[in-house]
Amino acid sequence: MIECKGGKMKKLISIGAVVLVLALLLTLAPACGKEKEEVTPTPGVTPTPGVTPTPTPEVKTLKLGTIWPLSGPTAGWGVPMELAVKWAADRINEGGGLQVGGDTYMIKVITCDDKLTPGETAKCAALLAFDEKVKYVVGPLLTHPAALPIFHPEKIFMGTVIMTGGEMSPEYPYFVTCWPSIQSYCGEILNAAIEIYPDIKSIATFQAQIAGIEERLDFLEGWAEAHGIEEVGPQIYEYGTIDFYPILTRVLAKKPDALHLVTCAPGHARLIIKQARELGYSGHIVISATLAEVIGELPAEMMEGVIACQPDWGPLFPEGTRELYRDFNERYPEYHGYLDYSMPLSFATVQLFAAAIEEAGTTDVDAVRAVLDDPDFRFTFFGFEGAGMGGVEVHGHPSQADAFNCVSVVENGEVVTKKVMRLHTP
Numbered sequence: 001m002i003e004c005k006g007g008k009m010k011k012l013i014s015i016g017a018v019v020l021v022l023a024l025l026l027t028l029a030p031a032c033g034k035e036k037e038e039v040t041p042t043p044g045v046t047p048t049p050g051v052t053p054t055p056t057p058e059v060k061t062l063k064l065g066t067i068w069p070l071s072g073p074t075a076g077w078g079v080p081m082e083l084a085v086k087w088a089a090d091r092i093n094e095g096g097g098l099q100v101g102g103d104t105y106m107i108k109v110i111t112c113d114d115k116l117t118p119g120e121t122a123k124c125a126a127l128l129a130f131d132e133k134v135k136y137v138v139g140p141l142l143t144h145p146a147a148l149p150i151f152h153p154e155k156i157f158m159g160t161v162i163m164t165g166g167e168m169s170p171e172y173p174y175f176v177t178c179w180p181s182i183q184s185y186c187g188e189i190l191n192a193a194i195e196i197y198p199d200i201k202s203i204a205t206f207q208a209q210i211a212g213i214e215e216r217l218d219f220l221e222g223w224a225e226a227h228g229i230e231e232v233g234p235q236i237y238e239y240g241t242i243d244f245y246p247i248l249t250r251v252l253a254k255k256p257d258a259l260h261l262v263t264c265a266p267g268h269a270r271l272i273i274k275q276a277r278e279l280g281y282s283g284h285i286v287i288s289a290t291l292a293e294v295i296g297e298l299p300a301e302m303m304e305g306v307i308a309c310q311p312d313w314g315p316l317f318p319e320g321t322r323e324l325y326r327d328f329n330e331r332y333p334e335y336h337g338y339l340d341y342s343m344p345l346s347f348a349t350v351q352l353f354a355a356a357i358e359e360a361g362t363t364d365v366d367a368v369r370a371v372l373d374d375p376d377f378r379f380t381f382f383g384f385e386g387a388g389m390g391g392v393e394v395h396g397h398p399s400q401a402d403a404f405n406c407v408s409v410v411e412n413g414e415v416v417t418k419k420v421m422r423l424h425t426p
Contacts, residue, residue, distance in 0.1 A: 070115075151175075176389075308407075
């Protein structure tokens with residue numbers, strides 16, 4: 001029989017407790033260490049023992065702003081261009097998003113309707129800059145001077161689709177464009193027109209009263225003089241005009257060989273062609289714009305022989321471009337055949353931003369600007385491979401993407417592309 005005094009018993013219990021705790025810790029330590037190293041295995045991938053797997057990239061959101069006229073007489077421009085931006089963003093998102101450093105970015109498009117008025121453009125710019133905190137914007141059309149005072153101090157990239165050129169300078173490093181210069185754009189179309197129809201010796205120009213009109217008219221005057229073409233006075237009309245009969249009556253009395261509709265909105269071009277034909281004009285019509293919204297709205301005899309920058313997306317275009325055309329028609333059957341020249345410029349602006357952001361490895365605008373400044377930077381322009389940034393000689397810094405142009409003629413009710421050109425601003 002063992003007899004223990006109280007003090008000895010307490011001492012033995014304390015020692016026993018310590019030994020028990022130590023034993024438990026020694027037993028659990030290996031299991032705890034093993035549990036700390038284990039990770040949930042990726043399906044189809046066997047983890048390597050002792051190797052910490054690479055963290056799964058975080059999925060973030062890149063807000064992409066757009067400013068378009070979605071209502072009013074120029075909605076025929078804005079609605080398709082908004083669709084082109086969303087189309088480009090959807091393709092990027094479906095392909096896994098933008099791979100930026102160690103993160104993945106999915107693009108979210110935020111659109112604002114400016115009705116092609118400077119006041120509304122400024123409101124849209126403020127909304128995108130201060131409410132949405134957007135750093136990349138596609139658009140606006142023509143009214144970009146109203147957005148510059150807001151975007152420039154906030155370091156917001158503005159990828160204008162139609163540009164006048166005056167603000168393209170190192171002073172505004174975040175102002176870029178995928179639209180070709182007025183010289184290469186209108187010039188190539190007019191050159192093709194007088195090549196196809198050498199009987200054109202006089203031209204009457206129609207131009208809406210919009211931003212950049214002076215630059216256009218100066219160029220057209222110089223072009224006509226250089227080619228020995230008589231310019232039958234520029235016909236300037238207000239943007240809301242729907243009755244062109246008075247202007248046309250005066251112009252047609254001078255018997256011009258061709259009417260030149262300078263970047264006329266689709267609605268205006270349709271009215272001018274229709275009313276000119278109704279007044280008996282059978283001469284040539286050249287449109288420095290697209291035909292997608294015009295050709296299906298007028299009788300074939302009114303459109304016959306019209307020259308415009310409207311692609312037929314046929315064999316003259318590279319396969320990458322035609323693949324995009326097929327994809328567009330599959331996605332948007334209700335717009336089948338509508339893909340005009342301006343939509344690829346809007347689409348390509350998204351491509352430009354995406355390529356530069358991935359190359360920079362960050363969404364920081366200064367890092368992206370540095371990528372655009374690199375003469376070796378290349379990106380795919382709507383299926384045309386190897387495009388870079390031009391504009392150094394003309395604008396003082398790389399601000400104008402390489403683009404393409406085409407010249408088509410309406411023959412027997414069908415658009416037939418005669419020439420496709422790659423355009424570069426030096």
